[in-house]
Amino acid sequence: MSDKKPISLYIHIPFCRKRCGYCDFNTYVGLNHLLEKYIDCVLEEIVIFSTLFNSENFVQTIYFGGGTPTIMPVSFFEKIINTISDHFTIAVVPEISTEANPKELKMDYLSRLHDAGINRLSIGMQSAVIKELEILERLQNPEDVSQAVFNAKQAGFKNISLDLSYRLNQPFHLNLSIFQFTGCHWNHRLRWLKRYEMVIFLMWMRIWQEICMRG
Numbered sequence: 001m002s003d004k005k006p007i008s009l010y011i012h013i014p015f016c017r018k019r020c021g022y023c024d025f026n027t028y029v030g031l032n033h034l035l036e037k038y039i040d041c042v043l044e045e046i047v048i049f050s051t052l053f054n055s056e057n058f059v060q061t062i063y064f065g066g067g068t069p070t071i072m073p074v075s076f077f078e079k080i081i082n083t084i085s086d087h088f089t090i091a092v093v094p095e096i097s098t099e100a101n102p103k104e105l106k107m108d109y110l111s112r113l114h115d116a117g118i119n120r121l122s123i124g125m126q127s128a129v130i131k132e133l134e135i136l137e138r139l140q141n142p143e144d145v146s147q148a149v150f151n152a153k154q155a156g157f158k159n160i161s162l163d164l165s166y167r168l169n170q171p172f173h174l175n176l177s178i179f180q181f182t183g184c185h186w187n188h189r190l191r192w193l194k195r196y197e198m199v200i201f202l203m204w205m206r207i208w209q210e211i212c213m214r215g
Contacts, residue, residue, distance in 0.1 A: 004089060006060035007053060011042060011080060013069040017101075020136055027067040039076050043083045050087035058089040064098035064118075070105065074112040081117045095120055095159075102140045102148035110155035120159040121152050127165060136165065 014027045015035055062084060064077070081096065097120035098113070105123070127133050128142045145162070152160055 004056060004058040006091070007057040008061040008063065009046075009059055009084065009088075011062065011064045011069075012067065013064060013072060014038075014067040015071050016066065016068045017071060018139055020138055025067065032071065035072065035076070039072070039079060042080060046080070046083045047087055054088050058091060059084060059094060060091045061095040061097070063096075066099055068101050068104075069098045070100045070109075070113075074109065074116050077113065077118060078116045097122055097159075099124065099163075100148070102144045105148035105151055107151045107155060110151050110157070114156045119157070120161070121157055122161045122163060123148055123152075125162040125164055132165075 012026070014025075015032055015038075016027050016029050019027065019029050062081070064080075069077075077098070084090070096118050098118050099122045102123050102125065105121075123145060124138075124140075125145045126136055126138055128145075130141060133141065149160060149162075
C-alpha cells in the first residue's frame, strides 16, 4: 500500500425527515420509500469507481453526508462499508464519519453504528439558542444535543464534532464545525485551522460582512 496514494470517499444520502429552512443541499423529504433502491445504486457506483481508482489509491477516509445519513438503518451503513472494503484497498484504521441528527442518536442505534465501523460523528447542533433553532427550522432542542453527545461517548465514540451556524442574527452567517480530536490532532477549539488559514478565513469573513452591510 506504500506505493498508493490516499483518497477519501464521500457518500451522499439525500433524505431527510424535514427540510430545514437554511439548507441548500441536495436533499428530499417524503421519499424514504426510495432509500433502499438508492443504496443499491450507491453500491453499484462503488464497484464502478473502484475499477477506476483502486489500482493507484487506497481509501483513508469515508464520509457519509446529506441530507441525514442517520435516517438509514445501521444495516445500510454496513452494506456500504463492506462493499467499499471488498472493492478498495482500505487504510489499516480508516476514519469513517457520518453526519448525524441529534434527534436520532439513541444509545442502541449509536452502539450498533459504532460496531458497524463508524468512528467519527458530526452532530448537527447549529445553535444552543431555542429561538435560533426555530428560525433554522431545526427539530431538536439544546438538550437533545447534550444527550446525543453523552450517548455517543457511552457507545464508544471518541471523535465527535458539532456543526454550528455563526452570526445567525446578522445579514451574513457562516456554518462552522468544532472538532474534538484525539492524539496529535487539533482539539475542540478553533485550532483546527492553521494560522495562515485562520488569517485568510478572517479576511474572507470581513470582506463578506462589508459587502452585506453595503447591500
